[in-house]
Amino acid sequence: MTKDLVTPPSSTRRPLAPRRPLARVLAACTTVVLVIALGAVPAHADYYSGGVGTTRFTVRYGAVNDNWIGYFNTGRINWNNTSNTNISITRTTSTSVNRVITAGRYTENWYGIYSPSGTRANRSFSIRINARRLAEDSGSNMSAWCRSTSLHEFGHALSLADNPNTTRLSVMKHSRDRTRITPYAYDTAEVRRIY
Numbered sequence: 001m002t003k004d005l006v007t008p009p010s011s012t013r014r015p016l017a018p019r020r021p022l023a024r025v026l027a028a029c030t031t032v033v034l035v036i037a038l039g040a041v042p043a044h045a046d047y048y049s050g051g052v053g054t055t056r057f058t059v060r061y062g063a064v065n066d067n068w069i070g071y072f073n074t075g076r077i078n079w080n081n082t083s084n085t086n087i088s089i090t091r092t093t094s095t096s097v098n099r100v101i102t103a104g105r106y107t108e109n110w111y112g113i114y115s116p117s118g119t120r121a122n123r124s125f126s127i128r129i130n131a132r133r134l135a136e137d138s139g140s141n142m143s144a145w146c147r148s149t150s151l152h153e154f155g156h157a158l159s160l161a162d163n164p165n166t167t168r169l170s171v172m173k174h175s176r177d178r179t180r181i182t183p184y185a186y187d188t189a190e191v192r193r194i195y
C-alpha cells in the first residue's frame, strides 16, 4: 500500500519529446555511454530533487490545533537537533511564505504527502498529513505516528527520497518503525552528503 508520497517537481514533468535529428540523438547516446564507462552516477538514488536547495528555511503551519502544532514541532525540531547537518527549519507565521505543513482528514489513502513547486533554488512546498488514515492504522500510537509522519515529510524537504536503497534504518522507508520520531544516523549522513 502507498503510505507516504511525493509528487514530482514540475521540472521533472516533461511533455513528450519532439522528434530529434539523428545527430542529436547520437550525441545524447554518446553522453550516456561515457557516463557509464566512467562509472559516474548523475544523481544518487536516495536524492530527491523536489527538496529545498538549502538546509536552512522557514515553514508556515496551516490552521491546525495545538496537538498538531506539537506534532509538526517534533518533526521540525528533531531535524534541527541533528549533529553537523546545519539544518534549521524555522516556523514562521508570515503568509508570504509558501512552504506550508498542514493536516486534515483527506479521502486519499496516504498518511502524508509532500508536493513541491517552483525551482530548487526558490522552493515552495505543501505538506499534508492525513489525520483520518493515521487514526485508522496507528492503534494506540496515534501521537507518535503523527510526529513520525511529520518528520518523514520534512525529510523530503531536505531532499531525501522515499525508500532509500540501503539495509540501514531510515525514517524515509515505508517499512520503518512508525513510532520513531528522530532521524537515524543514515538519514543525517545523507543530508550531509547531499548538501
Ligand SMILES: [Zn+2]
Pocket (backbone or CB within 6 Å): 004, 005, 006, 152, 153, 156, 161, 162
Ligand atoms: Zn515519503
